[in-house]
Amino acid sequence: MIAQLDSEHVVLVGDAGQAIGVAPKDEVHGRDTPLHLAFSCYVFDAEGRVLLTRRADDKLTWPGVWTNSCCGHPQPSEPIARAVARRLRHELGLAASRIDLMLPRFRYRAVMASGIVEYEVCPVYRAIVETDPQANPEEVGAVRWMSWAGFAEGVLSGDLEISPWCREQVPELVAIGDDPLRWPSADVALLPPAAIPD
Template sequence: MTLEEHVVLVDLDGRALGTAPKTSVHGQATPLHLAFSSYVFDGDGRVLLTRRAEHKLTWPGVWTNSCCGHPLPGEPVAHAVLRRLSYELGLTVDRADLMLPAFSYRAQMANGIVEHELCPVFRVTVDAPVVPNPDEVGEVRWMPWKEFAEGTLSGLLAISPWCREQVPLLAELGSDPLAWQPASPDDLPPAARP
């Protein structure tokens, strides 16, 4: 028997309120919950983009950043990033750098389904091949960061709503993503602190 995955519900100050089954929180009245986004880069500063699998409940078939997910109750967010990178993209990495500790967003699909997440953003660098899990990822592609950021900021690239909000904030960190200075884990919301 497989136990159902739970997510951490949070208040507007980022404090944990409890947990709920992941399958129950994504609807028309999605409560604010803890998640993460990650951007995977190679040594040339190219960013790995993924197209969400067509059967995903939220934003199926939409291009987005490298990997998103939810920490399990009690799991450090950086550990969740590494766990999901392994599961979704076959990547074994030893470190995820915190970039945007308190990012949050709310977005609604045309069918009324809402994403509402407190979503710290991480940078990961790799030098290994990507092996996408078709249960999660429909397609992958590498793109120079400058090209991706400019396409996103200009509105020319069709990407997920959370990625559209994150890229301008990441671009403020500098033009070279490999030189971005990580944020302190102390700046994470209380529910996300190790």
């Protein structure tokens, strides 16, 4: 059984993408954040609109910043797609009809003005939903739907202020194709070893 949200642990990752341990989530993010396993998810509706979220104002990292639909950390031995579904329910009250791997090897490091660091091996997923979100205010301050083309153009031009990981992910997603509903899924065998449970 997965640990309760108030006792989440993250999987620590080595340079080659292998799991090297675990640590409590609330002790990991700081000025010397170790590389760890996470995920990003972009939620789309049947029209191909993407769901953006504004991170809650009391988040430790990038509070109040607009970003992609959902992010999180898989628990030790939890398949990432299951973690995506869990966080979509918790943060947005959404049950996805499909969850597909898009960018299996995305990795980034970003530093806030306060010095807090995010340093993640962060596979990127697409989720398709048929309902509107019911945002959890502890996680999400606001939501909005945008056309994918308008969103991508805003990110690529720099006109849209967005989280640093999203800014790096969007060009890679754009390279897959113009229609996010027709993007081909990536092979799960391309995930880093830490993301493939025993």
